[in-house]
Amino acid sequence: MGTIPAEHALMLAALLFVLGAVGVLVRRDIIFILMSIEIMLNAAGLAFIASGYKWGQADGQVMFMFILTMAGAEVAVGLALALQFYRKQKTLDADSANKMRG
Amino acid sequence: MNELFYISSAVAAASTIMVITRANSVHALLYLIVSLLSVAVIFYILGAPFIAALEVIIYAGAIMVLFVFVIMMLNPGPQSEKQERLLLTPRMWAGPAVLSLILISELIYALTSAGPQAATLRVVSPKDIGVSLFGPYAIGVELASILLLAGLIGVYHIAQKGRQD
Structure with a gap:
């Protein structure tokens, strides 16, 4: 137990972050974009936990709790915006947002 | 414990790939929950049992329930699924995938150039986190x-x- 190099956990965090970034770039559905942002935030949290593991300190886990709070607030606002967007546009396609008109 | 770490890493990576390639949003959401649960296992292995519990309760529980509610309210249906499927062509994927591949190889090179150093496991208890918080x-x-x-x-x-x- 405890022989996992912290670099491997950081590599997994980098991989998950890049996958989330690809999701944001490729997908056009607002719900999918929000899910990809969640993946990226979770990967950032994993990087903090891996750093906390490397030095055996609690600070990384405190940072993860802040990320968790921020993710909760962000996803609530994002989903509320998606609801309003769907009510106006009858679609979740982010490309149709150029027809918003103020 | 090492095997558990690598198995759950593979599960996390595979289910995340499934999330960003699904056309149906509910399927993607279920894969995202699997991804979050495997990351919770990784947290537990890395000496963060409290954070693992928070990941399951808040991320995989509360935040994902929010997504489920919104998907149920919007009810995108088969029409948007068809539209998404049209957009999921290799032409759409090629650019971001190549650029991200460059980024991830740079990151992995940066992380491996120092050589792996085995860390000593110190389980951080909720009390430590509370004192720090x-x-x-x-x-x-x-x-x-x-x-x-x-x-x-x-x-x-x-x-x-x-x-x-």
Whole structure:
């Protein structure tokens, strides 16, 4: 137990972050974009936990709790915006947002 | 424990790939929950059992339930699934995939060039986190509460039904 190099956990965090970034770039559905942002935030949290593991300190886990709070607030606002967007546009396609008109 | 780490890493990576390639949003959401649960296992292995519990309760529980509710309210249906499937062509994928591949190889090169150093496991208890959270990070807790209040008021304002502006 405890022989996992912290670099491997950081590599997994980098991989998950890049996958989330690809999701944001490729997908056009607002719900999918929000899910990809969640993946990226979770990967950032994993990087903090891996750093906390490397030095055996609690600070990384405190940072993860802040990320968790921020993710909760962000996803609530994002989903509320998606609801309003769907009510106006009858679609979740982010490309149709150029027809918003103020 | 090492095997568990690598197995759950593979599960996390595979289910995340499934999330960003599904056309149906409910399927993607279920894969995202699997991804979050495997990351929770990794947290547990890395000596963060409290954070693993928070990941399951808040991320895989509360935040994903929010997604489920919104998907149920919007009810995108087969029409948007067809539209998404049209967009999921290799032509759409090629650019971001190549650029991200360059980025991830750079990151992996940067992380491996120093050579792996085995870390010693120290399990951080909830007490340690609490002492740290309400000691040096107390201002962060206050700011987080302000952020949540702002989020609450903002969501209440945005999601009102009869807004015509």
